[in-house]
Amino acid sequence: MAIESDSPYDEIAGMYHRLWNDWYLPAALPALERLFFSQVAAGAKVLDLCCGSGHVTKELLARGYEVTGVDASAPLIEQARRDFAGADFRVQDARRLHLDERFDAVLSTFDSLNHILTLEELGTVFARVKDVLAAKGLFVFDMNLEExxxxxxxxxxxxxxxxxxxxxxxxxxxxxxxxxxxxxxxxxxxxxxxxxxxxxxxxxxxCYLQPDILLALSEAGFSHTEAIGAAEAGMNSELGLGRVFFRCRL
Ligand SMILES: C[S@@+](CC[C@H](N)C(=O)[O-])C[C@H]1O[C@@H](n2cnc3c(N)ncnc32)[C@H](O)[C@@H]1O
The missing domain is CATH 2.20.25.110 (S-adenosyl-L-methionine-dependent methyltransferases)
Known part of the structure; x- marks a missing residue:
């Protein structure tokens, strides 16, 4: 039975998959290499949070991780399942993330967490991530700031x-x-x-202020957090404008 969802991405899932396919990942790759791939050993269990149709999941699989992808849009998850049989995909809202296993790392890309519309709910997402992260696990995400x-x-x-x-x-x-x-x-x-x-x-x-994001992370239990501007992280394209990567550990 098809799982239903009520995401603004549902109606445009086909277009999103086609049009954004080759946009974010090539630009973000140097930053992800530095902040994530180099820090997480092949074979590690990785959660791709808000994975969409799997543009970044594909790269995680290619690097030998054991990948679970979660997204609120059922049509995007259907597309991801069609293309990437090697990952375990689930339709779930990040605010109510519920997974029984623990992950060595959680990655959330392409300003997905800006789609969480209140600071309180953003804090809830950070707390849910903490619940599924292994003790020394790594959480990396990027968000857009005002610029x-x-x-x-x-x-x-x-x-x-x-x-x-x-x-x-x-x-x-x-x-x-x-x-x-x-x-x-x-x-x-x-x-x-x-x-x-x-x-x-x-x-x-x-759009959140960087100090508010850092405070919400700290309140959720992340005691080691760094905010690194996209250009400094190695993302030298228009997509890096106003974008900040956060690298966090408990
Ligand atoms: C800009 S897309 C990025 C997709 C993917 N991370 C990538 O890099 O291609 C934002 C994604 O966040 C998902 N999303 C938005 N709000 C969500 C929520 N509350 N829970 C889970 N996924 C959500 C959307 O369905 C969409 O797939």
Missing amino acids: AYSADLHRWSVTVDDVNVTLVRGEYDTDTHLAETELIWFSKAPLPGNLWRQHRSVVAER
């Missing part, structure tokens, strides 16, 4: 190929610190008459 969102000018960016037209625009409210990305995707349906199907979704993210 990343203030670059959003509410202008459409358009991508076109033979069977897809994708429009994306971002908007950031400096008072509420909430960002919205509106995605409209037209895909040519395999039907007579060259019909196009429209999909639309709005993905919300919250």
